[in-house]
Amino acid sequence: MQIRLKKYVLPLKHTFSISRESHDFQDTLIVSLIFNGKTGYGEATANPYYKITVESMMAEIKVIEDEINDFDFKTPEKFHHFLVEKELTHFAICALDLAAHDLYGKLLDKPLYEIWGTNTKNYPITNYTIGIASIEKMVRKMKETPWPIYKIKLGTEDDVAIVRELRKHTDAIFRIDANCAWTAQETVHNAPLLKALGVEFLEQPLKADDWEGMKKVMQDSVLPVIADESCIVETDVEKCALYYNGINIKLTKCGGLTPALRMIRKGKELGLKVMVGCMTESTVGISAIAQLVPQLDFVDMDGAMLLKEDIATGVTIKDDGTLRFPTLGGSGVNLIA
Incomplete structure (x- = not known):
């Protein structure tokens, strides 16, 4: 098996802001694995919150590059086990x-969805993310991309007022992501106001380790709450079931599709709503997420839609939110850049 690594800098359509950071470009690593005349593509984006850069990922992979080239590839699961043992x-x-x-x-x-025994007849529609900006810019972004479900990033002093103003311009479902910016008291106070404005759920309102605060939220919030920063790896799912109504699984944070499939099963066993989210990936990463959609309650896979230019073909999201799956096997990805 041969491995190739390449860094891309993906330009965004708009400055993307959340409660803790803003950026105009997204650095990403594309991995190519070549075996028996076929090439598989994978992706992981850089993330300052988790102190991950493309350069740091490339450096750790290069340490075991020869072992990867010599690996006797049989299944993704066996390959994943090998990678975990290498402590990447x-x-x-x-x-x-x-x-x-x-x-x-x-x-x-x-x-992949066929290999896993699922089909794409029924699946949730992705939300489209509106980052923090002036109300005028946020409204402009919604009008630029009319969509049935918006995820609204919040974490300002005027969060409810922002949602109230945005509601004047669309009948779409709203989901709120505060990215750890609220307190328990703010969450409980904001929840009924936001519910009246057509908000479906709240994502990660409190800091990731504020479990005491989440006890209060679970007792008193009139809106369901989905864990994101609190749910990173497989062992987090069971704890989150005590403090949240659902989980948002990120492939980059948990280590790919192999553990994500197990997290989906575990979440469902525990009665949680299950979501998979993106980290502003190109179509390489989004096409991998798309293979999971028939198993999900919610999905946030708009990363490639936020880019000025994409670097790959694969699963495409139509204007009505439905998906077009390519006939190519795997995730259906081909690089074009």
Whole structure:
């Protein structure tokens, strides 16, 4: 098996701001795994919150590059086990695991959702994310991309007023993501006001480790709450079931599709709503997420929609939110840049 690594700097359509950061570009690592004439592609984006850069991921992968080239590839699961034993970060493992799954499906000439025994007849529609900005800019972004579900990033002093103003311009479902910016008291206070404005759920309102605060939120909030920063790896799912109504799984944070599939099963066993989210990936990463959609209650896979320019073809999101799955096996990805 041959491995290739390449860094891309993805330009965004708009400055993307959340409660703790803003950026105009997204650095990302694309991994290619080549075996028996087929190439699988995987991706992991850089993330300052988790202190991950493309350069750091490339450096740790290069340490085991010869071992990867010599690896006797049979299944993505066995490859993932090997990567975990090498103690790579979950972000680096994710890029490699996604590439291994794409490769595996291409070798079998089947899409991953078919290999997993699911079909794409029914699946949730992705939300479209509106980052923090002036109300005028946020309204302009909504009008630029009319969509049935918006995820609104909040974490300002005027959060409810922002949602109240945005509601004047659309009948779409709203989801709120405060990215750890609220207190328990703010969350409980804001929840009924936001519910009246057509908000479906709140995502990660409190700091990731504020479990005492989440006890109050679960007791008193009139809106369901979904864990994101509190749910990173497989072992977090069971704890989150005590403090949240659902979980948002990020492939980069948990280490790829292999653990994500287990987290989905565990979440459902525990009665949680299950969501998979993106980290502003290109179509490489989004196409991997798309393979999971038939298993999900909610999905946030608008990353490629936020880019000025994409670097790959694969699963495409139509204007009505439905998906077009390519006939190519695996995640169905091909690089174009």
